[in-house]
Amino acid sequence: MTKPANNSNHEHMLLRTNLKLLRLPTVSSEFEKLAREAAGANQSFEQYLLRLTELEVAARQSNALRARIKNATFPVVKDLDTFDFSAIASLNKQKVVELMRPGWIDEHFNACLVGNSGTGKTHVALGLALAACRAGKRVRFLTAASLVNQLESAQKQYQLERFLAKLEKVDLLVCDELGYLSFSRTGAELLFQVFAERYERRSVMITSNLPFGEWGQVFQGERMTAALLDRFTHRCHIFEMNGPSYRFKESVKNAKARKKP
Ligand code: ADP
Ligand code: MG
Secondary structure, three states: OOOHHHHHHHHHHHHHHHHHHHHHHHHHHHHHHHHHHHHHHHOHHHHHHHHHHHHHHHHHHHHHHHHHHHHOOOOOOOOOOHOOOHOOOOOHHHHHHOOOOOOOHOOOEEEEEEEOOOOOOOHHHHHHHHHHHHHHEEEEEEEEEHHHHHHHHHHHHOOHHHHHHHHHHOEEEEEEEEEEEEEEHHHHHHHHHHHHOOOOOOOEEEEEEHHHOOOHHHHHHHHHHHHHHHHOHHHEEEEEEEEOOHHHHHHHHHOOOOOOO
């Protein structure tokens, strides 16, 4: 009686070792429980194996999504299901919903959300970028100021090539809040270089409080601005988001609610 038990112990250990070598942690942690369930339910070997591999695939997909979201460096994770489209009449909901599918990123289109402060540009950009992560795309979300800072400091440390190579791997680069701060000449040139290199090869999404006609303030110099706008807007989904500030409306509503007895 002891011999078979030892044998099965040995087999058990070998199996665990193999599953570790094959990097199948979910199969390793679940196979015993599922085997008992399969025996109880009179399942075939194929059914058992299918269930087990399904769990491994699901765990792997959810880990990969978590890693993509982490690498995207979102300031907060926001979904479009919490966005109230009725609050901003100038925004075409249908078009936004279309961009939740990753086709535009596959075609290396750009997107631009332009409008005054507090109208939900960052929220929509975050929602679209999250949808891209869910569709398996590599995303990076940065404010324009932070992107320029990182470019400048990479250049100072002779790491620019490396930093640009990393950005190149990203399918969708989101550049939030272009226009609130203007850049040094070098900063503007570096940002221009990033956008120019991505032209027709990778997608860029920009949010800005400045209409295109005023982008010269950021990029200093009409020639560079014209060259940039020419490339950026060539294949670009443009969303105008002008309207009352949602932030402001919310604070008025909250203040009124506080006043009520
Ligand atoms: P912007 O980037 O245009 O300045 P934000 O996206 O930062 O505006 O929006 C300001 C705040 O209001 C955020 O907390 C955002 O989630 C919220 N918000 C803006 N518009 C909406 C909306 N239509 N539905 C729900 N929340 C909104
Ligand atoms: Mg914003």
